[in-house]
Amino acid sequence: MRTTISRKIQNPMEEKIATQTQRKPRQCPPLLIPNIPWLLFPHGNTLKDQTFCCFNNQSFRKSIPELRNREICGSWHGWLILVDNDDFFFLFNLVTFETIPLPQQNTHADYHIKYCVLSSPPTESTSKILLFLTGSHTILFCRPGDKQWTETNYEKDLEILWGFKDVRLYNVGVCSGKVYASGGRSELLLIEFGESNQLVLRPLGLKFVPQKIGNSICFRSFFIESCGELYGVHMAFRTERFEEIKGIEVLRLDSSRMVWEEEQSLKGRAFFLGDDCSTSCPAMPEAGIQEGSIYFTMSKDPRLYCFNLEDQSISDSLPCYNLSTPWASPIWVLPNTRLIDTQPEEKDRVNAEPKEKTHDRKVQEKEVNTWCGSGEAEQSLLLRLPLEVVELVYKHLNAIDYVHFRSSCKILRSAATPLKWRTRLIGSEMQTSTPWFAYFLIDGTTLNVIDPQYNDRYVLKTSEKFWDKQVCCCKDGFLIMSHDMDKGISALNPFTQAIYTIQEQEIASYSYLYLYGFSISCWSPDEDFVFVIILKTLVDEIKVLYLRDGEGWNSITVKDKPNFLPSYSSPIFFNEAFYCLSQQGGIAVIRFEGDNCVWELLTKLEKPCKSVQSCFLVECDGELLSVFVGKFAKWVKVFRLNFAAMAWVRVQDLGKYTLFVSKASSFSTIATAPGLENQIYFPRLSCATQNIVFFSLQTNKFHSLGCEDLEGFYGTKELTNVLRFHNVLRLPLVAAIQIQ
Known part of the structure; x- marks a missing residue:
C-alpha cells in the first residue's frame, strides 16, 4: 500500500461521534459475520463513503463517521488502522465501535506508508503497531497508549548482515504475533523487539522466492497466517504492466526445518490477498467462500478475482459496480475482534466438502x-x-x-482390435471432430480434457509429472514445453506419453526478460521446423529468439518497441512467416531470408478499436483474422487483415467456421455439427456449470454449452494453463490412460 498524507494543519481530531445507539442506519456498518472477510471500498469526495461487499454479491453503501476523511492504512485482527489529515493515527473496531487513539506522526513531513502492521490485538500486552515508510530505511512503532512513535533505522543492520546498502524491507506479514519481512536479496527476516525498546532484525537463513513459477521478474508476494502457520504466496505476471497473471504459487514455512514447502492444497481454507493485509479463513461454500481459493484485487480495478489452486483457474466478479469517484483501493476486513483462528486443520474441513x-x-x-x-x-x-x-x-x-x-x-x-499409437488418425472415422480443450491440474499428472461439441469430459493420467514445465504452445497435437527456459525445449504428446527433445541448449541468460509469446512453424520428429520466442528487454527493446532445426539459439534485437507492444497471445505461422499481433492492433512480421531473421513492422496498419482487454491472431480459410475483447468483456470484435489496403476490415459473420483462441494456440476449424458455426471459443469455463464459454457472432453474446447466457466474463473462470489440441491426434497407449 502506498498512502500519501497531506499536512494540513486543522483542529486535532476532536469531532463528536455518536454512540452506537444514536447512529443512523447509514452510519453503521452492515451486520458483519465473524470470520468471514468483507471487501471495503472507500470512495466519494474526501472518501466520505464506504461500500462493503460480501461473497453473495450483495453490497452495502455506508458513511461511517470514524472513516470519513481518513485513510485506512491496514486491517489486522478485526481492527482498522486509520490516519487523518493531521497525521493522527488510531485503531477502530467495526464491530464493537471501540476507538483507540495512537500518537501523532509529525517527524516526517511528507511521507508514504508502504506497510502498516498490528502485531496482535490491542488487548494483548505484546501488541505493537509498526509503520514502514517508502523510500527510506525507517520503521516507526508504538504500543497502544504510547504518547509518541519510536523511530528506528535499519540501513546499517542490513549492511552488517549482507554487506550492501540501498536495500529495504518488503512483503511484511504477521503470524502468531511475530512480524516477518523479506529484504536484501529476498532473505526472510524476523523483526523482534530487544532490550531498550529497540527493533532487532534476525535473518532466518532462507530466501522467500518463487520455486516453480519462475521465468518472470514481475511478482507480487504476500505473507499470510493460516492455522498458526506462516504461508507465502507468489503471484507471477507476464509483463511489467501487472495485468496478465501467469500463475500463483503457495509456500508454507516448515518452522522445524526452516524450509519452504510447496502446497498444492489450502487444507480446507481460503486465502485473501491485499497490499494492506492478507488473511485466511475456513472455506464456507454456503457463504460463497470456496475451498482452495485465493481471492485478490488488482490495481485500479473494482473487480474481485479468485484463483483456484487445484485447476489453476482465475475467475472474476464485479462486486461494487456503482462506486462514486474517486475511490481508493479496497481492503479486506475480517470481523474477528478477539480471537485468532488457530484451530486444527481437521476442524476447518467441516464445511470444505458438503455431504x-x-x-x-x-x-x-x-x-x-x-x-x-x-x-x-x-x-x-x-x-x-x-x-x-x-x-x-x-x-x-x-x-x-x-x-x-x-x-x-x-x-x-x-x-475391438487393439490400435497402435504410431498410426495417424488422419482421414479415419475415429479422429477427433473438433479441437479439444485441455488443462493440467496442479499435481502435474492429471490432464482434464473436454470435447466442446458434446461437452464430454475425460481425465488422463500421465506417467510423469509436468508441473515444472511451461506449455509454450500447441502444434499438430503436441505440447511444446520448456522448463523455465533453462533446460531446453521439448515436445510432448500427452496421449502417447512420447517426449521428443527439440533443443537441449540452455537459454537461461534470457530468463529475466518479459516473455510475450512462443510459436513454432510445425512439429513432427521427421520435419524441419522454426521455433520463435518474443521477449522484451529491460531497456524497452524487443528481442526475438529463434531456433532452426539442427542449429543453436540465435537472436535479433528490435529498437522500435515504443511503436509495438506485443500481445500476450502466441504469434501465428502464416504464409511462411510468423505474424505477431500488438496490443494496439498492429502487426509485426518475422520472416527468414537465407540465414537472416528479418523483423518488419506494418506501419500503415491503424488501430481497429480502443479499450482492449485481450486480443488474438487466428488463421481462417487462408485469411488472417484478429479477435479483440473489450474491457470487462463488454464486447468482442473480429477483423480481417486486408493486405492490399493494409487495413483491418470488420467481420460480422464467420460463416461455417469456428474460432478457438487462447494464449498457447489459436486456430479455426469448419463446424462439424449444426450450431457450432459462427462462434468463438475461449479458454474459460462457466463457474456454475463448468461448461466451455463461447461468444456467438449471431447473438452478439457470451454463452456456455447448454445455452446459458452470460454477461461478459462474469461468472466464468479462465484457466491459466489451458491447452488446445488440433483435430489431428495420435492414438494413445491403453496403459497410458487411467480414468478416475
Missing part, C-alpha cells in the same frame, strides 16, 4: 462399477450383441472413447 458432494461421488462410482463390472449379468448382455453391432459402435468412437470402450470388459477388448 451432497460425497453422495454424488458414491452414486457415480456405483454407476461406473455397474458398467465396468465383470459379473455374469453384464457379460451375458454383451454376448447377445452381434459382433457387427459392436463393430458399428466402436468405429464411430473418438480416440479416448475407443480406449475406454476396450478397457470396460474382456468381451469388448476381444471384439
Whole structure:
C-alpha cells in the first residue's frame, strides 16, 4: 500500500461521534459475520463513503463517521488502522465501535506508508503497531497508549548482515504475533523487539522466492497466517504492466526445518490477498467462500478475482459496480475482534466438502462399477450383441472413447482390435471432430480434457509429472514445453506419453526478460521446423529468439518497441512467416531470408478499436483474422487483415467456421455439427456449470454449452494453463490412460 498524507494543519481530531445507539442506519456498518472477510471500498469526495461487499454479491453503501476523511492504512485482527489529515493515527473496531487513539506522526513531513502492521490485538500486552515508510530505511512503532512513535533505522543492520546498502524491507506479514519481512536479496527476516525498546532484525537463513513459477521478474508476494502457520504466496505476471497473471504459487514455512514447502492444497481454507493485509479463513461454500481459493484485487480495478489452486483457474466478479469517484483501493476486513483462528486443520474441513458432494461421488462410482463390472449379468448382455453391432459402435468412437470402450470388459477388448499409437488418425472415422480443450491440474499428472461439441469430459493420467514445465504452445497435437527456459525445449504428446527433445541448449541468460509469446512453424520428429520466442528487454527493446532445426539459439534485437507492444497471445505461422499481433492492433512480421531473421513492422496498419482487454491472431480459410475483447468483456470484435489496403476490415459473420483462441494456440476449424458455426471459443469455463464459454457472432453474446447466457466474463473462470489440441491426434497407449 502506498498512502500519501497531506499536512494540513486543522483542529486535532476532536469531532463528536455518536454512540452506537444514536447512529443512523447509514452510519453503521452492515451486520458483519465473524470470520468471514468483507471487501471495503472507500470512495466519494474526501472518501466520505464506504461500500462493503460480501461473497453473495450483495453490497452495502455506508458513511461511517470514524472513516470519513481518513485513510485506512491496514486491517489486522478485526481492527482498522486509520490516519487523518493531521497525521493522527488510531485503531477502530467495526464491530464493537471501540476507538483507540495512537500518537501523532509529525517527524516526517511528507511521507508514504508502504506497510502498516498490528502485531496482535490491542488487548494483548505484546501488541505493537509498526509503520514502514517508502523510500527510506525507517520503521516507526508504538504500543497502544504510547504518547509518541519510536523511530528506528535499519540501513546499517542490513549492511552488517549482507554487506550492501540501498536495500529495504518488503512483503511484511504477521503470524502468531511475530512480524516477518523479506529484504536484501529476498532473505526472510524476523523483526523482534530487544532490550531498550529497540527493533532487532534476525535473518532466518532462507530466501522467500518463487520455486516453480519462475521465468518472470514481475511478482507480487504476500505473507499470510493460516492455522498458526506462516504461508507465502507468489503471484507471477507476464509483463511489467501487472495485468496478465501467469500463475500463483503457495509456500508454507516448515518452522522445524526452516524450509519452504510447496502446497498444492489450502487444507480446507481460503486465502485473501491485499497490499494492506492478507488473511485466511475456513472455506464456507454456503457463504460463497470456496475451498482452495485465493481471492485478490488488482490495481485500479473494482473487480474481485479468485484463483483456484487445484485447476489453476482465475475467475472474476464485479462486486461494487456503482462506486462514486474517486475511490481508493479496497481492503479486506475480517470481523474477528478477539480471537485468532488457530484451530486444527481437521476442524476447518467441516464445511470444505458438503455431504451432497460425497453422495454424488458414491452414486457415480456405483454407476461406473455397474458398467465396468465383470459379473455374469453384464457379460451375458454383451454376448447377445452381434459382433457387427459392436463393430458399428466402436468405429464411430473418438480416440479416448475407443480406449475406454476396450478397457470396460474382456468381451469388448476381444471384439475391438487393439490400435497402435504410431498410426495417424488422419482421414479415419475415429479422429477427433473438433479441437479439444485441455488443462493440467496442479499435481502435474492429471490432464482434464473436454470435447466442446458434446461437452464430454475425460481425465488422463500421465506417467510423469509436468508441473515444472511451461506449455509454450500447441502444434499438430503436441505440447511444446520448456522448463523455465533453462533446460531446453521439448515436445510432448500427452496421449502417447512420447517426449521428443527439440533443443537441449540452455537459454537461461534470457530468463529475466518479459516473455510475450512462443510459436513454432510445425512439429513432427521427421520435419524441419522454426521455433520463435518474443521477449522484451529491460531497456524497452524487443528481442526475438529463434531456433532452426539442427542449429543453436540465435537472436535479433528490435529498437522500435515504443511503436509495438506485443500481445500476450502466441504469434501465428502464416504464409511462411510468423505474424505477431500488438496490443494496439498492429502487426509485426518475422520472416527468414537465407540465414537472416528479418523483423518488419506494418506501419500503415491503424488501430481497429480502443479499450482492449485481450486480443488474438487466428488463421481462417487462408485469411488472417484478429479477435479483440473489450474491457470487462463488454464486447468482442473480429477483423480481417486486408493486405492490399493494409487495413483491418470488420467481420460480422464467420460463416461455417469456428474460432478457438487462447494464449498457447489459436486456430479455426469448419463446424462439424449444426450450431457450432459462427462462434468463438475461449479458454474459460462457466463457474456454475463448468461448461466451455463461447461468444456467438449471431447473438452478439457470451454463452456456455447448454445455452446459458452470460454477461461478459462474469461468472466464468479462465484457466491459466489451458491447452488446445488440433483435430489431428495420435492414438494413445491403453496403459497410458487411467480414468478416475
